[in-house]
Amino acid sequence: MNTKNRYRIYVVEDDEMLADEISRLLVKWGYEVRIAEIFDSILDEFLNVEPHVVLMDVNIPYFDGFYWCKKIRDTSAVPIIYISSRDSSMDVIMGMNNGGDDYLTKPFDNTVLIAKLQAVIRRAYEYSFQQSNILQYQGLIVHLEEGTAAYDNKKCELTKNELKILRLLIENQGKIVTREALMRRLWDDEVYVNENTLTVNVNRVRLKLEELGLQSFITTKKGMGYLIL
Incomplete structure (x- = not known):
């Protein structure tokens, strides 16, 4: 139990x-x-x-x-x-x-x-997947093909990198995703991302989620990475 x-x-x-x-x-x-x-x-x-x-x-x-x-x-x-x-x-x-x-x-x-x-x-x-192109977690609905996130009848657009960050965090919910793992995910499409750029992208994802009504959705583990609970 x-x-x-x-x-x-x-x-x-x-x-x-x-x-x-x-x-x-x-x-x-x-x-x-x-x-x-x-x-x-x-x-x-x-x-x-x-x-x-x-x-x-x-x-x-x-x-x-x-x-x-x-x-x-x-x-x-x-x-x-x-x-x-x-x-x-x-x-x-x-x-x-x-x-x-x-x-x-x-x-x-x-x-x-x-x-x-x-x-x-x-x-x-x-x-991870409800459908081939939809990711869901605690009421947040991420449309992978559309590049959008929706929550509580609100919707926002995500850039390619923001989508990759959010997807990796949701796929590993409850676990710390290291900054290195996030940068490797962003590197797959030959888009170079240094640590400062990663921080900016994560903060943009946070801001967009907050605008949807999801406060403190992404937690920072100093010196380790990020996670969602």
């Missing part, structure tokens, strides 16, 4: 007893948990919580989970797992068509929930 991890889970469930049960389970596995409180403003609450995964009930007050999943999809690629007593094929299809990543019917086995949660986290945050 993992006793500590960085992932925040947003639980949208109006059954308070079940929501508390899910919360205790996730905390036991080391996740940070936020339980929905304002059911007529799920999107606003989602944007404030900034979760890495959403567990979404379907039958909730005001608007159903399908509605909120679609609204979230308009602004974010965060993984969404439905948790619902509605178990017909049509419900599952509707859930997927509205942007869901998985569907778990109630009552469910806790081990199955954890397995599904771990699977969507691996796909979204621990594997």
Whole structure:
């Protein structure tokens, strides 16, 4: 069992007893948990919580989970797992068509929930590529072919070197990437980059990410290199 991890889970469930049960389970596995409180403003609450995964009930007050999943999809690629007593094929299809990543019917086995949660986290945050030309990490979406980065419905353009720097850091998330490794990556295309130029490029990436709303995304390890957590 993992006793500590960085992932925040947003639980949208109006059954308070079940929501508390899910919360205790996730905390036991080391996740940070936020339980929905304002059911007529799920999107606003989602944007404030900034979760890495959403567990979404379907039958909730005001608007159903399908509605909120679609609204979230308009602004974010965060993984969404439905948790619902509605178990017909049509419900599952509707859930997927509205942007869901998985569907778990109630009552469910806790081990199955954890397995599904771990699977969507691996796909979204621990594997480098979601698609051949898209890189994702903690809500940041990097389009490699377009040379752009997007977060929280904002978008910026990246230069070739900025893209290479960000890509290498994301591919090695949680690990220190040395300045030498970054310069070797930039050297591949026969573009010479000295240490001062590298510093300038990293700072430009930082500034662009901050403009998207990602503060302190890149950490400097003095005398060693850079990393993202």
